[in-house]
Amino acid sequence: MEIKNIKKAAQRIIKAIKNKEKIILYGDADLDGATSVIILQDSIRSLGGEISAVYFPDREIEGYGITEKGLNFLKKETPALLIALDCGIGNFKEVKLAKSLGFEVMIIDHHEILDKLPAAKIIIDPKQKDDRYPFKYFACAGVVFKLSETILGNKLTESLRRNFLELVALATIGDMMPQESENKIFIEEGLSFLKSSWRPGIKTFLEIEPFKSYPGINQKVSKIISILNIRDVKSNLPASFRLLSSYSSKEAEGIVKDLLKKAERRKEKIEEIKAEVEKRLEVKEDPIIFEGGADFDLTLISSVASSTCQKHLKPAFLYKKMMKESHGTVRVPKGINSVSLMKKCSEYLLTYGGHAQASGFRIKNENLEKFKKCLIKNLR
Numbered sequence: 275m276e277i278k279n280i281k282k283a284a285q286r287i288i289k290a291i292k293n294k295e296k297i298i299l300y301g302d303a304d305l306d307g308a309t310s311v312i313i314l315q316d317s318i319r320s321l322g323g324e325i326s327a328v329y330f331p332d333r334e335i336e337g338y339g340i341t342e343k344g345l346n347f348l349k350k351e352t353p354a355l356l357i358a359l360d361c362g363i364g365n366f367k368e369v370k371l372a373k374s375l376g377f378e379v380m381i382i383d384h385h386e387i388l389d390k391l392p393a394a395k396i397i398i399d400p401k402q403k404d405d406r407y408p409f410k411y412f413a414c415a416g417v418v419f420k421l422s423e424t425i426l427g428n429k430l431t432e433s434l435r436r437n438f439l440e441l442v443a444l445a446t447i448g449d450m451m452p453q454e455s456e457n458k459i460f461i462e463e464g465l466s467f468l469k470s471s472w473r474p475g476i477k478t479f480l481e482i483e484p485f486k487s488y489p490g491i492n493q494k495v496s497k498i499i500s501i502l503n504i505r506d507v508k509s510n511l512p513a514s515f516r517l518l519s520s521y522s523s524k525e526a527e528g529i530v531k532d533l534l535k536k537a538e539r540r541k542e543k544i545e546e547i548k549a550e551v552e553k554r555l556e557v558k559e560d561p562i563i564f565e566g567g568a569d570f571d572l573t574l575i576s577s578v579a580s581s582t583c584q585k586h587l588k589p590a591f592l593y594k595k596m597m598k599e600s601h602g603t604v605r606v607p608k609g610i611n612s613v614s615l616m617k618k619c620s621e622y623l624l625t626y627g628g629h630a631q632a633s634g635f636r637i638k639n640e641n642l643e644k645f646k647k648c649l650i651k652n653l654r
């Protein structure tokens with residue numbers, strides 16, 4: 275039993291390597307996306323293939339997933355095989371655009387399927403209706419690891435496998451996937467290898483304070499993940515990607531120190547937004563938390579939404595309000611599926627998607643109130 279289309283995707287990638295076709299890796303900018311790109315990149319390179327371009331959309335500027343801006347930036351590479359990692363499953367319009375620009379699109383994702391599938395040539399997503407693989411809750415990096423096993427076959431060396439599993443463990447924990455079934459094995463194995471990682475990025479963390487003093491690997495890793503989740507995009511590459519794919523300990527040290535400084539500032543800003551949300555909630559009785567603001571930095575509100583949702587046990591919809599549109603993040607208590615809930619109100623949304631417990635949306639500002647009312651109605 276295999277995840278649907280994994281063999282097909284592996285064969286297509288091998289063919290692209292043989293034919294020296296241009297290959298573009300297009301990842302989500304979070305830790306799962308970054309590690310997915312690294313695993314596939316290293317797999318393709320170990321077969322002598324080359325990556326023509328790596329791209330991560332800057333959520334703050336262009337939004338989430340495959341974006342028009344990203345495609346226009348990459349257009350010069352066409353014709354090319356564009357592989358979307360940890361994103362793409364909700365990008366109906368953008369996949370069409372990509373095809374018209376001359377890309378062949380492959381999607382490797384693990385997010386919830388919306389009403390239909392985008393028009394990509396090959397789609398791997400364990401949540402596809404006709405995917406019979408029994409386990410559904412891999413991080414995208416877990417799916418990419420399985421794909422790499424298929425691509426490499428007996429060329430997957432033990433050291434490469436260890437390397438990959440370190441990253442899969444980080445991504446699975448970072449994406450808060452259930453730690454059961456194959457995920458549990460990935461995490462156990464990955465963390466045991468991580469302690470003696472050769473990756474300068476990981477080594478640096480383990481050698482410096484405060485990580486060094488933490489007693490157990492689990493504590494070290496959860497702190498490392500929170501640092502790796504800090505948004506710090508430079509020339510379209512998130513810090514997590516730059517750090518984990520770096521071969522230089524000097525470069526790695528520089529990035530880690532920079533991130534630690536940013537973490538301090540980030541903590542303060544998160545507390546500010548949290549306090550603001552709590553203040554507004556004092557005078558409200560709604561069954562959902564629905565708050566936004568121009569200063570609700572998109573990279574911070576996910577963390578605020580998580581803690582606010584947990585504290586009040588209500589679905590939390592927080593958004594950054596811009597000139598015409600708002601970009602939001604959603605966290606809901608167990609038992610509610612945020613994507614299904616938004617599906618019922620999708621007429622008010624530009625895009626939406628994600629996981630049952632954690633997701634996101636984009637909306638025109640004029641629809642914010644209608645969307646909120648619709649959510650409340652459908653929640654009841």
Ligand SMILES: [Mn+2]
Pocket residue numbers: 306307360384413414449
């Ligand atoms: Mn993910």
